[in-house]
Amino acid sequence: MSGRRGSGRRPIGEPPDLDIADAIDRFIARNRPNWKGETERTYRKSLDTFEEYAEDEGLTALADLERWSLGFYTDWLLAHERDYARQTVQSKQKQARRWVKWLESQGFVDPGLHLAIEPLRLDDGEQTSDNILAPTEMRELLAWYRESTKWRGTRAHALLEVVAHVGARRSGIVALDLDDWDREERTLTFRNRPDQGTRLKNGDEHERKVILSEAPAKALTEYVARERYEKNDDMGRSPLFASRQGRPNKSTITNWMYRATQPCLKQECPHSKMRHNCEWTEQTHASKCPSSKPPHPVRRGSITWQLNIGRDPVDVAARAATTPGVIRRYYDQPDLDAELRRRVTQFDDIDICEHSDPTDFDEVTE
Numbered sequence: 001m002s003g004r005r006g007s008g009r010r011p012i013g014e015p016p017d018l019d020i021a022d023a024i025d026r027f028i029a030r031n032r033p034n035w036k037g038e039t040e041r042t043y044r045k046s047l048d049t050f051e052e053y054a055e056d057e058g059l060t061a062l063a064d065l066e067r068w069s070l071g072f073y074t075d076w077l078l079a080h081e082r083d084y085a086r087q088t089v090q091s092k093q094k095q096a097r098r099w100v101k102w103l104e105s106q107g108f109v110d111p112g113l114h115l116a117i118e119p120l121r122l123d124d125g126e127q128t129s130d131n132i133l134a135p136t137e138m139r140e141l142l143a144w145y146r147e148s149t150k151w152r153g154t155r156a157h158a159l160l161e162v163v164a165h166v167g168a169r170r171s172g173i174v175a176l177d178l179d180d181w182d183r184e185e186r187t188l189t190f191r192n193r194p195d196q197g198t199r200l201k202n203g204d205e206h207e208r209k210v211i212l213s214e215a216p217a218k219a220l221t222e223y224v225a226r227e228r229y230e231k232n233d234d235m236g237r238s239p240l241f242a243s244r245q246g247r248p249n250k251s252t253i254t255n256w257m258y259r260a261t262q263p264c265l266k267q268e269c270p271h272s273k274m275r276h277n278c279e280w281t282e283q284t285h286a287s288k289c290p291s292s293k294p295p296h297p298v299r300r301g302s303i304t305w306q307l308n309i310g311r312d313p314v315d316v317a318a319r320a321a322t323t324p325g326v327i328r329r330y331y332d333q334p335d336l337d338a339e340l341r342r343r344v345t346q347f348d349d350i351d352i353c354e355h356s357d358p359t360d361f362d363e364v365t366e
C-alpha cells in the first residue's frame with residue numbers, strides 16, 4: 001500500500017480536476033452517440049462561448065467554478081458589447097447548465113452547482129423569431145424571377161422556388177440528388193443517406209416525397225437543363241444543386257440563399273448602394289446585406305404561406321419535415337390580415353341559429 005501512495009496516483013474517490021476545455025470535450029464525446037443532426041455542432045459552438053467567458057475571467061479548471069462565477073456568466077452574456085439576442089442568451093445558458101449537470105452526475109463538481117445558471121424567462125413573443133421572408137415579399141421576388149430573362153431558371157431562382165414551396169431545411173437541399181427530381185411527376189424525394197454523407201435532420205423520420213406545382217417545377221426543370229453543373233460528389237452521386245466542386249455543404253447553401261434574396265435584384269437598393277460595385281453582391285459578403293435572408297427565414301415564410309392558403313397543419317408539417325406543435329410555436333407567423341382571413345374562411349359565415357354544436361346540452365351546469 002505504501003508503494004501505491006508514493007506513485008502519484010489520485011486517492012480513491014477524489015475526482016480529477018479537469019481543465020474546462022477537457023471537461024467540455026469529454027461531455028461532447030460522451031453524448032455524441034445519442035445526438036442527431038446539428039446537436040453536436042450547436043453544443044460545441046455554445047460551450048466555446050463559455051470557454052471564452054472562462055478565459056476572460058481567468059477560470060481554467062473545474063475547481064475554479066464556484067456558484068458566483070457561474071452566475072456571472074449570465075451577466076457576461078448580457079453585456080452590451082456582445083449584443084446577443086435574449087433567445088441566444090437563454091440558449092447558451094441552457095446548454096452550459098446541461099454541461100454542468102453532467103459534470104455533477106459524473107462527480108466532477110458539487111451537486112447543485114448548475115442552479116447558479118438561471119435561464120432567462122422569455123415571453124411567447126420572444127420564443128419565436130421575427131426573422132422571416134414574409135409571404136408577400138416571397139411572392140414578389142418569385143414573380144420577378146419568373147419574368148426575368150436573365151435570372152429565370154438560374155440556380156438562385158430554382159433554390160428559392162424549392163424552399164419557398166416546400167419549406168425544406170438546408171440539410172434536405174444538400175441531400176437532394178438529380179435522380180430525386182422526377183420531372184414528369186413533378187416530385188422531389190428527400191432521402192436519408194447517412195452512410196453516403198447526407199443525413200436528414202431526424203434521419204429516416206424525415207424521408208418524404210413532395211409534389212411541386214407547375215411554376216416551381218418549370219423553374220427547376222429549366223435550371224437542370226441550362227444551369228446545373230454536371231458534377232458528382234465524393235461518393236459518385238450527382239447532387240441536384242451542384243457547385244463547381246460537387247455537392248455543396250450547408251454554409252454554401254446559406255450563401256446562395258443570401259444572394260438569391262437580395263432586394264437589389266428587382267428594385268433600387270434600400271441601402272443606397274449600386275449593385276454593380278456593391279461588395280455585398282459577392283458570395284463571400286452576401287450575408288452582410290441587411291435585407292437578404294438565409295434559408296431558415298425563407299423556410300419560416302414558406303410554412304406561414306402554406307398555412308395561410310388553407311393547408312392542414314399536419315400536411316404542412318409532413319411536407320416541411322417538422323411537427324404541428326413546432327409549427328404552431330415557432331414557425332407560423334401570419335400578419336394580422338392573414339390571421340383574420342383564416343378566421344373569416346373558417347368561421348365568420350356560421351350562424352349560431354343554423355349550425356348547432358352536436359355537443360350542446362339543454363342545460364348548462366357547472
